[in-house]
Amino acid sequence: MIKRKKNKRVTKRMSRSAVGSGYILGMVVLIAVAVVLNTIAESNCEQVTNAIGEKERQIKSLEDQKVREAARWQELKTIDKIEERLCLHGMKMAYPHPHQIIRLTSDGKVLPGQQSVALARKRSQSRMASTSTYRQHR
């Protein structure tokens, strides 16, 4: 009888302890799940944050790069640089004299009142006259 009682008590104790430890286990699991979920959420947030930060940096970097490249290109077009380059190939640029320029309209007609045209006509007339005199002489 005593033994049975003892056994009964033991059984009862064991069953109560199992309920308590199951409850604790549940809690631990709950905490663990919450921690894991929080970590995942935080990790996702950080990823998005990093992505946004990276994109912002990229945009800034590209904008800066565009300004730098434009400045570099514009510097290459300065007179000093162009003359330096031409000089390497033994060339030098000069503006034409206005009497060497003939201005045309968009449909190819000569604009009136140009000295260059008057001079060219005068020269060609004198050349024609001298050629005809030479032929007559021959």
Added chain:
Amino acid sequence: MKALAAGSGRLLFLEALLAAFVVYVIYRLVCAHLNEEIVAPDYTYERELPALRGSIYDRYGEEYPLAKSVPVWEYRLDPVSLTNTVVKKRGERRRNKGAIMKTVADALSLDYEKIMNMTDNVKNRYQFLAISSDADANRTICDSKLVAGIAIEDRQIREYLHNRSLCHVLGSVNAEHVGSAGIEQRYNRDLTGIPGKIIGKKDARGRELYDKREISIDPRPGADIYLTIDHNIQSDVESILEKGIKEYGAGSGWCVVMDAKTGAIYALASFPDFNPSEYNKAGDEAKRNRVTNLTYEPGSVMKVITAAAAIDTGLVRPETRYRTNRNDDRYYRLPSDGSHTWEPTMTITDAIVHSSNIVIGKLGVDLGPKKLYEYMCAFGFGKKTGIELPGEEAGILPHWEKWDKVKWSRAPIGQGVSVTAMQLVSAYQAIANNGLRMRPYIIDKIVASDGTEILKNSPEPLGRPISARTARQMRAIMLGVASKNGTARRAAIRGYSVAGKTGTAQKVINGHYSDSLYRATFCGIVPATDPKLVVLVTLDFEQRTKFHQGGNSSGPIFKSIASSALRYLMVEPDRPDEIEEFDSETEFEKFMESRGRKYDIIESDFQE
């Protein structure tokens, strides 16, 4: 039984405690994610976004910037951080200091030995290494597997793309990017942008929490300034003037090219000059813009103003004759004339062509100081022209009542009054523009970053000191100066009529006129029949040379500058017969140098 109850109570208490803790953790987690108030105010994140300074362009706009701000990286070396850091590279276990510095030296094109020595100076942290805009170099140095101990800071530098060109107009900025000279200084407020701002929250590690960003204001770049300067003419002017200063042995020189009709400045040069990127290293003399910030006695170039005043009042006509003797009781202490007085009488035209001090001195006395003073004021002397450059001088033109009797005959020939080069060129512009003086201006417009125009300059008349008829007569008279008989035959340009005047002013040293130091000026209007440009060239001689006269030094420089500008602007020649007659410029120059044939002044070109 009691023990069992006690054990169960403890267990329950423990369970309740654990449950409370779980609830608290969950509550904190929820709060952390949902409730904003949980974030302490110390976690406020604030960042300023720098704005780019506005650019300065010439008259062609965006294609040819003269000054521009560019974002760059500033690299500094921290020897302490370098020695404490072990940098690993793929394939290598660790890199030593030498290997790191070699990478830095290669990337930034620096001297390896020099920067290795810098690493030994452990006391001096953050030593300056370089400023670079090279993105590849930046990528290399940013790679922590390659480089350590280098601090990188985002900055912007001011680039002057044409180097020293136009330095006195553009000016410079200091280390804080604040304008300290020229246009940069005068329009600093417009050029400076408004920085942007980001306000939000940050995490415990100081990183911005992007979802907590509250305010985000983009930076607004500074306004862009468009000048009336033409960089092609400017470049020619600078190279010709610099060469001329060396050739004629002058100490300094300056030049202005102005549009004859509008007063817009096409080119402005002053030597010695400086590099705007190294403004602090430049001397005071180099920093001085001699066109607007230096007053000097103009000398004979002022005779044109006296003659114009006398003709405009009706006192004389171009052909009116004056006696060239100095012993006349009516005139008090007339200036001498050197070798010009070979004729007993001289017309006003000849007095200008030969630059006669006696005749113009007499003319000034006859005109009277009051009238002369009024005309000088009307031509803009004695007050600032209003050009948009800082530090412009007004010149010195005392009121006529304060003139002594000597000044009555000295002021008409350009002695005893001080002017700036800008005032002179502005006065000549009035003669070129048929008597209408325009305000000289160098800024075309200022445009804000959003495209709105803050300022738009247009030609602004300042007055009409002389009538159109007098202006035409004066141009006809001045044609003779650049003719075979004139004082500036070397200023004549094949194919174009040149109306100008030379000036050889003695410099005042310790209150006395020096016999050896001069300022040689030539101011010319081309083409004289239908003026397009007014060009002034002055050379300042610091020692005696044979080229100290305006016609011998400034004249030829004027010729080179004006002919180059006329060709560039494709201005039609108004004397095609010269092009027909002389096949080359050399032939024309030889003709002008040979004496014996008088070149006629074609006054018919100037008839109304």
